[in-house]
Amino acid sequence: MDVIYVLDILGTFAFAISGTLVASDKKLDLFGVIIIAFVTAVGGGMLRDVLINAHPINWIGDLNYLYTIFSAVLFTFLVKSKIGYLSTTMFLFDTIGLSVFTLLGLQKGLAYDLHPLVALIMGMISAVFGGVLRDVLTNKVPLIFEKEIYASACLVGGLMYLILSHFKVAENINFIISASVVVSIRIIAVKFHLELPRIKRDLFSKYH
Numbered sequence: 001m002d003v004i005y006v007l008d009i010l011g012t013f014a015f016a017i018s019g020t021l022v023a024s025d026k027k028l029d030l031f032g033v034i035i036i037a038f039v040t041a042v043g044g045g046m047l048r049d050v051l052i053n054a055h056p057i058n059w060i061g062d063l064n065y066l067y068t069i070f071s072a073v074l075f076t077f078l079v080k081s082k083i084g085y086l087s088t089t090m091f092l093f094d095t096i097g098l099s100v101f102t103l104l105g106l107q108k109g110l111a112y113d114l115h116p117l118v119a120l121i122m123g124m125i126s127a128v129f130g131g132v133l134r135d136v137l138t139n140k141v142p143l144i145f146e147k148e149i150y151a152s153a154c155l156v157g158g159l160m161y162l163i164l165s166h167f168k169v170a171e172n173i174n175f176i177i178s179a180s181v182v183v184s185i186r187i188i189a190v191k192f193h194l195e196l197p198r199i200k201r202d203l204f205s206k207y208h
Contacts, residue, residue: 011100016072043130099182149189157182
């Protein structure tokens with residue numbers, strides 16, 4: 001089995017757990033939990049595939065994604081007393097999924113002969129829009145729109161992948177290094193409370 005495919009399944013499992021934890025915290029019933037887990041895990045990839053006209057859409061062409069999501073929901077309920085109230089655990093699952101899906105989305109965009117910049121954006125969409133759908137459906141402000149460094153970590157990791165690809169670095173090594181960049185940026189940003197600048201006033205406001 002391909003290493004990158006295994007990482008894809010692990011990323012799906014991680015995002016599904018993240019979705020399950022959020023849905024459980026919102027006191028949704030089992031059906032609601034499964035739906036939230038599903039959109040969190042495959043929503044970004046599904047949107048990417050629709051945008052680039054890739055068929056079959058990720059989970060439709062491979063039922064292992066569905067099996068993985070169901071397994072993640074079951075796993076979370078079995079050990080919820082151990083992980084359900086640990087915010088660091090949810091952060092870890094989000095970060096793992098973020099790094100893996102960024103690079104897989106980028107790779108798929110390149111495979112469809114998209115311009116590297118467009119492929120980079122597809123990687124970001126793959127990584128973050130499952131979480132956006134999750135947050136919207138559970139009545140939360142999506143993390144991508146808040147102050148935390150989130151989508152920008154995807155872009156930097158994806159850019160690293162493109163640079164290493166240009167220099168013919170081995171695929172698996174490139175994947176590991178680039179994924180580590182995404183994870184490292186997220187951890188450092190959260191640990192030291194780093195954030196992107198926000199527009200509070202324009203350059204000429206002091207004159208009014």
